[in-house]
Amino acid sequence: MHKHKKHHHNEEVSLGDVITLLDFVLQDLETIMATITELQAAVARTTDAEDAVIVLLKGISQQLKDAQASGDPAAVAAVIATLDANTAKLGAAVVENTPVQV
Numbered sequence: 001m002h003k004h005k006k007h008h009h010n011e012e013v014s015l016g017d018v019i020t021l022l023d024f025v026l027q028d029l030e031t032i033m034a035t036i037t038e039l040q041a042a043v044a045r046t047t048d049a050e051d052a053v054i055v056l057l058k059g060i061s062q063q064l065k066d067a068q069a070s071g072d073p074a075a076v077a078a079v080i081a082t083l084d085a086n087t088a089k090l091g092a093a094v095v096e097n098t099p100v101q102v
Contacts, residue, residue: 053090056086056090060079060082060083060086063079063082064076064079064083067079
């Protein structure tokens with residue numbers, strides 16, 4: 001059977017020790033805040049991109065409705081060409097801005 005001794009921490013902590021610990025905490029806090037700021041900026045960029053895609057899709061939808069209502073096959077073809085071009089640009093942007101997992 002093992003005997004366990006209770007250890008009492010009666011050591012005095014100096015003001016210098018406390019200041020050193022506070023410095024470490026503040027450095028970690030600065031790093032965390034920088035990371036949070038970077039994360040907020042990334043979320044804002046993503047939100048801006050999503051909003052832009054929504055506006056684009058709504059605009060194309062309206063263009064298709066207008067072209068269809070006009071009964072003009074050339075107008076419909078022009079909207080389809082625009083849609084295809086925008087789809088290619090969006091696809092390229094997604095690939096370009098997606099980090100590669102190793």
